Amino acid sequence: MDQGLKETLLAWYRATARPLPWRGEKDPYRVLVAEVLLQQTRAAQAAPYYHRFLKRFPTLEALAQAPLEEVLKVWAGAGYYARARNLHRLAQSVSELPRSREALLALPGVGPYTAAAVAALAFGERVGVVDGNVRRVLARFYALEDPSPQALWRLADALVEGVDPAAWNQALMDLGALVCTPRRPRCGDCPLSPSCRGREDPGAYPRPRRRSQKxxxxxxxxxxxxxxxxxxxxxxxxxxxxxxxxxxxxxxxxxxxxxxxxxxxxxxxxxxxxxxxxxxxxxxxxxxxxxxxxxxxxxxxxxxxxxxxxxxxxxxxxxxxxxxxxxxxxx
Ligand code: SF4
Known part of the structure; x- marks a missing residue:
């Protein structure tokens, strides 16, 4: 992807960014809470839980001092309670968040997505962030049928060259959420469309997984x-x-x-x-x-x-x- 196309995507993002409460947030703890919520909760649904959680636990220290039962109660309704337990455990294990993806990854309950998101959005580290939306956008843009997670992370890291990591990663996520959607992507409105290799048949990339859910x-x-x-x-x-x-x-x-x-x-x-x-x-x-x-x-x-x-x-x-x-x- 050339620099011109990157600038086009960033301009689209500046014009259409979703007004989510954690947008532009640089406080690493608040970014962490938002990203942990977003692991399994859609952005629009996560907003009220984000506000409620931060109102009661405004800092890492406040969270560390609270009893687990209260943390779970405040998290109630957001689902996937392991996330709340892990946040609590993390708060009790460090007094402040480290600045690099690598160091963040070493914290309890922090996986590659959360570590990269906090490093890029709060600390401006030049790393890519791959969530489900970004996976789909990259697979379609480069016409990759079955990209491995490692290949996608490498690709995402390389793309951050020459752009602001926070804005760039959020732009890719928003593009996947709003335009390059799983069903019926709006290629006609997409800023990446002039160079997108997958636009003729977006449904083929990445190849749909067959899930059997009993x-x-x-x-x-x-x-x-x-x-x-x-x-x-x-x-x-x-x-x-x-x-x-x-x-x-x-x-x-x-x-x-x-x-x-x-x-x-x-x-x-x-x-x-x-x-x-x-x-x-x-x-x-x-x-x-x-x-x-x-x-x-x-x-x-x-x-x-x-x-x-x-x-x-x-x-x-x-x-x-x-x-x-x-x-x-x-x-
Ligand atoms: S042109 Fe279509 S398939 Fe390609 S990135 Fe944009 S929305 Fe997705």
């Missing part, structure tokens, strides 16, 4: 009683540190209901997409008359998005259910 069925048990909803705290895994209703396979579900002495009723289904799994959750529930250990106020706990969906389905219906008594403990 649907997994889980059973959720929602018990509403005096004092709130029955919630369990996950100690590890994807939902580590979060509270949720029991989510089980069918056999374990009925064993749990029997052990608790409840006869739940079917309330409906919710669907939920994870990175490599599609979930169909069958929601069952009952209203309890007597207190039960584990009943608590869900609004006071960090909940996963999936649990929020399940409760959104179950609680309005359970509010009208007849109340049932639990059998005596020895029964």
């Amino acid at each position: 649907e997994e069925v889980l059973w959720a048990l929602v018990l509403l009683g005096p004092g709130g909803v029955y919630l369990e705290k996950a100690e590890a895994g994807r939902y580590g540190g979060l509270y949720g209703v029991p989510l089980l396979d069918e056999k374990a579900f009925w064993e749990r209901a029997k052990a608790l002495g409840v006869a739940p009723r079917f309330l409906g289904q919710v669907r939920h997409e994870l990175t490599h799994r599609r979930l169909r959750v069958r929601v069952w529930g009952a209203r309890l008359e007597a207190p039960l250990e584990g009943l608590q106020d869900p609004s006071a706990r960090p909940l996963s998005k999936l649990t929020q969906k399940v409760l959104g389905k179950a609680l309005p219906l359970l509010a009208h259910e007849p109340v049932v008594s639990l059998p005596d403990a020895e029964a």
